[in-house]
Amino acid sequence: MNAKVSTSGDIAAAALAPSGRALPLLDRSARIQLVIGILILVVATIVPSALGQAYWIGIVNLAIIYVVASIFMGLLLVDAGQVSFGHGAVFGAAAYAVGIACGMHGLSFPVGIVFGVLAALVIGVLFALPALRVQWFYLGFVTLSAAMVFPQMLFAFNTLTNGINGISIPLPQLNAPILFGLSALSIMTLVLGIAAIATSAIFPKTLLGRRMRVASASPEAAQSLGISPGRMRFIAFMIASFGTGLAGVLYPPTVGFVSPNAFHLDMSILFFFAVIVGGKGQPLGTIAGVTLLYLLPNVFLAQLIEYRPLVYGTVAFLVMLLMPAGIVGGVVRWLTLRQKPQRMPALQFGHIVDSAQVSLPRPEGNAIEIKDVRKAFGSVVAINNVTLTVRRGEIHGLVGANGSGKTSLLNVLNGFSASDAGTVKVNGRDVTSLRAREVAKLGVGRTFQTPRIFEQLSAWDNVQIGLDAKLSSNPTLVSEHFVGSLRDILGPLRTESIPHGQRRLLEVIRVILTDADILLLDEPAAGLSPEERLAFAALLRDLRDKLGLTIIFVEHDLDLVARVADRVTVLESGTVIASGDVASVWNDPKVKPLFVSVRHA
Amino acid sequence: MWQEYAIILVRGIGLGSVYALIAMSFNIVKVSSGILNFAQGNMFVLGGMMAYGFVAFFGQPSLGVWILLIPVAAIVIAVLLTIQGYLTMLPLSYSDDQQSWLITTMAVSIIIGAILLLVQGPNALMVRSIFANIPVFGMRVPAPFLMAIGLALFWYVVLQWFLSKTLTGLAISALWQDPVAGRAAGLKVRRLQLLAFGISGLIVGSAGFVSAPIITLASDSAVAYVLNGFVALVIGGVASNTGALIAGPLVGVAAMLATFKLGGEFQGLVSMLILVTILLIRPEGIFGSTAARRV
Numbered sequence: 001m002n003a004k005v006s007t008s009g010d011i012a013a014a015a016l017a018p019s020g021r022a023l024p025l026l027d028r029s030a031r032i033q034l035v036i037g038i039l040i041l042v043v044a045t046i047v048p049s050a051l052g053q054a055y056w057i058g059i060v061n062l063a064i065i066y067v068v069a070s071i072f073m074g075l076l077l078v079d080a081g082q083v084s085f086g087h088g089a090v091f092g093a094a095a096y097a098v099g100i101a102c103g104m105h106g107l108s109f110p111v112g113i114v115f116g117v118l119a120a121l122v123i124g125v126l127f128a129l130p131a132l133r134v135q136w137f138y139l140g141f142v143t144l145s146a147a148m149v150f151p152q153m154l155f156a157f158n159t160l161t162n163g164i165n166g167i168s169i170p171l172p173q174l175n176a177p178i179l180f181g182l183s184a185l186s187i188m189t190l191v192l193g194i195a196a197i198a199t200s201a202i203f204p205k206t207l208l209g210r211r212m213r214v215a216s217a218s219p220e221a222a223q224s225l226g227i228s229p230g231r232m233r234f235i236a237f238m239i240a241s242f243g244t245g246l247a248g249v250l251y252p253p254t255v256g257f258v259s260p261n262a263f264h265l266d267m268s269i270l271f272f273f274a275v276i277v278g279g280k281g282q283p284l285g286t287i288a289g290v291t292l293l294y295l296l297p298n299v300f301l302a303q304l305i306e307y308r309p310l311v312y313g314t315v316a317f318l319v320m321l322l323m324p325a326g327i328v329g330g331v332v333r334w335l336t337l338r339q340k341p342q343r344m345p346a347l348q349f350g351h352i353v354d355s356a357q358v359s360l361p362r363p364e365g366n367a368i369e370i371k372d373v374r375k376a377f378g379s380v381v382a383i384n385n386v387t388l389t390v391r392r393g394e395i396h397g398l399v400g401a402n403g404s405g406k407t408s409l410l411n412v413l414n415g416f417s418a419s420d421a422g423t424v425k426v427n428g429r430d431v432t433s434l435r436a437r438e439v440a441k442l443g444v445g446r447t448f449q450t451p452r453i454f455e456q457l458s459a460w461d462n463v464q465i466g467l468d469a470k471l472s473s474n475p476t477l478v479s480e481h482f483v484g485s486l487r488d489i490l491g492p493l494r495t496e497s498i499p500h501g502q503r504r505l506l507e508v509i510r511v512i513l514t515d516a517d518i519l520l521l522d523e524p525a526a527g528l529s530p531e532e533r534l535a536f537a538a539l540l541r542d543l544r545d546k547l548g549l550t551i552i553f554v555e556h557d558l559d560l561v562a563r564v565a566d567r568v569t570v571l572e573s574g575t576v577i578a579s580g581d582v583a584s585v586w587n588d589p590k591v592k593p594l595f596v597s598v599r600h601a
Numbered sequence: 602m603w604q605e606y607a608i609i610l611v612r613g614i615g616l617g618s619v620y621a622l623i624a625m626s627f628n629i630v631k632v633s634s635g636i637l638n639f640a641q642g643n644m645f646v647l648g649g650m651m652a653y654g655f656v657a658f659f660g661q662p663s664l665g666v667w668i669l670l671i672p673v674a675a676i677v678i679a680v681l682l683t684i685q686g687y688l689t690m691l692p693l694s695y696s697d698d699q700q701s702w703l704i705t706t707m708a709v710s711i712i713i714g715a716i717l718l719l720v721q722g723p724n725a726l727m728v729r730s731i732f733a734n735i736p737v738f739g740m741r742v743p744a745p746f747l748m749a750i751g752l753a754l755f756w757y758v759v760l761q762w763f764l765s766k767t768l769t770g771l772a773i774s775a776l777w778q779d780p781v782a783g784r785a786a787g788l789k790v791r792r793l794q795l796l797a798f799g800i801s802g803l804i805v806g807s808a809g810f811v812s813a814p815i816i817t818l819a820s821d822s823a824v825a826y827v828l829n830g831f832v833a834l835v836i837g838g839v840a841s842n843t844g845a846l847i848a849g850p851l852v853g854v855a856a857m858l859a860t861f862k863l864g865g866e867f868q869g870l871v872s873m874l875i876l877v878t879i880l881l882i883r884p885e886g887i888f889g890s891t892a893a894r895r896v
Contacts, residue, residue, distance in 0.1 A: 083703075129881075130877055130880060130881060133880060133881050133884060134880045134881075134884055137637055137703065138835070138880060138884070140703070141828065141831050141835075141876065142873070142876060142877055142880065144824075144828070145828050145869065145872065145873040145876060146873060148824060148825070148828065148869050148873075149869045149870045149873050152866045152867075152869050152870065153866075153870065155866050156864070156866045156867065265824060269707065269711070272704075273704065273708075276704050277704075306718055306719055307715075307719070309711055309714065309715035309718065310712060310715035310716065310719065312711065312715075313708045313709070313710075313711030313712035313714075313715055314708070314712055316704055316705075316707075316708040316711070317688075317704075317705055317708035317709060317712065320692060320701045320704045320705045320708065321688065321691060321692055321705070324692045324701050
């Protein structure tokens, strides 16, 4: 099985001949959890109905509804990185919409469902708007205050909501057994529960899920791959509200009644704690969390209602102290720790393009034209009237001391920071005022000084996000063979096993796979061994000669620059002091003293 | 007519001073450890409960005893908060998940609220002030409103002096700038963070005790104080005590206005709208100096 840990020998062997097998969609842990989760839901639904235990039917249905709401809150938290302490308001809005539609106005339940989901989406939009500006616990507090205000508003608009009296929703036909003793409500709840748990397992492996995780882990990296972090957040809020809304509409028929007191802050906290206590990102996690925080206290403390919050707070506190990754997360981690440590085999770049392919003729024209660009941060002038031209199909080295403006120049070039003056052209097109993700879509890929390899994604997914984001219309020149062997190497590898130097290389490969025709590499060779540097230099030359790419790279290793660069630009205090072919720049009297000091620094 | 506004203003500033005190207590913990202690609201309520407990057991205290009881309440809450701080930071030292405090501080808040519910039930406790009402603009204002203002000014001056003039205070400020560099420079980071938790306890303990007659002392009232304290913190700018001192009364007056003009159930909505507006327009806060900090 691919998901099993193989020895490094196996991996090396696999690297020589790609297996051609696709990776399984889910890793082993997610598959097992998904199966167990579905079994638990099915058994928990069928057994009480078969025995005709009305009390248990109700409490299990409600628990599954809470599991669904928690799963979608967890999707928001884990996949999109958005903290919502107010998910109870989304849930409550859906439940109340059903109550108002069916209980007060006598509409049918299907119509109620439509209103309920719409109400949940409205609250979702209200939550998503501040999320465009603020993040993390600031967003948590905004949503928290919304959850606090929600029941108050139910009181305030009592003509619409019946205020303190609440609304009773008699829907007996939903609770009547229709199939094997199961009621329509139980069947709907079970189906929704299974759909939710399957979503939580599969979503991270979808294109959208990968993009969301990248946007959450590093908005900059997301933009450089053409992804809009704001749009990802908005979509995440919509998905989460939709799912939570579906859970919320099942609440009134299950309980038979809605009242403002049912949708206090406690409900939002329950959803949040269920995810954390169970284990973030674990498909079984919310089932464990809801069982521990809701089901068990309700069953065993049925007579001691006032002790429930104490048990509930104490359980959450103790789990965080003893198992910070949550219960399921802790078990999974314990099992992973017992696995053998992995060694990543060296990456082979020899087959990055098919050997049959002949060298491309070098393309004509300029890839990048920077004219009189200036960028100041406060009183610090990072780039001072830089003019620089990079020809198509050229490897251009950008050298200079720390703080000389190299990275700032890359940032202006790919749209991360807006220049104060001057123009930037990419392939003849003015991109001065474009945003990073628009520049990316013109075929400009980039890597970062600190490699953006994300532990939230599997090793292969970290590279696959490059394949996901096709930045230019160029036909893919990277060989299938290379991609296949890369997938075989990375498939079984855990992300945390990737050594630091290899992370940079993987990031470079990710950008190559986007089919960008201009690569901006920020210190790509830092942390590589001398042999790896030789291989890397060969890779850069291959990219130029066989893929026809234009490469601008910032590098401190002057030997490497001399070995591969066609031309070099030297920056000093934000100004270009020399630019041209390597030999002439190296012998420039202005440059020489700089390098001596650099080399001995 | 103007008298109504005058009373809204005085009471709003008094209540707002309580929010300012809570915001300052948030600040010192946030500065030292990056933690926003959710349990601060219930610790504040506990301080008020101590005033109630004393009256319940010993009757109304004399002025001298009352003044002596302020530091006692402050120290008791400080000890509780130091213990809480120790427990909160435990998982931070052995887990790579550095966000567990979000859950643990919230859990502690729930635990305190649950214990209060078990001990004294769901109703709010009333504490009678030992002071007569004080005439302001021809109206009689309960003295604790004015004393809360005094206490906020007192803690502001003490904190500013402590953080900028003493070596320990400067060390705590340094942790906000760069905790790693602070550790490298030999600061005993954990000890400073515990001290900050303790100081935050002194602030909320004394604040709860002094303002007991004018606040809601119930098992579920803490969240409102946490939220309003947080709104004051955001408006003032994180880590700025000056901002907190000015923003607290602004929030208090707005809350009072909402209560008088729209009704009590809209107070939370007004606080939330202020919070959202500030975060959308100026996330670093009106008095915040950390303009470049991402939130």
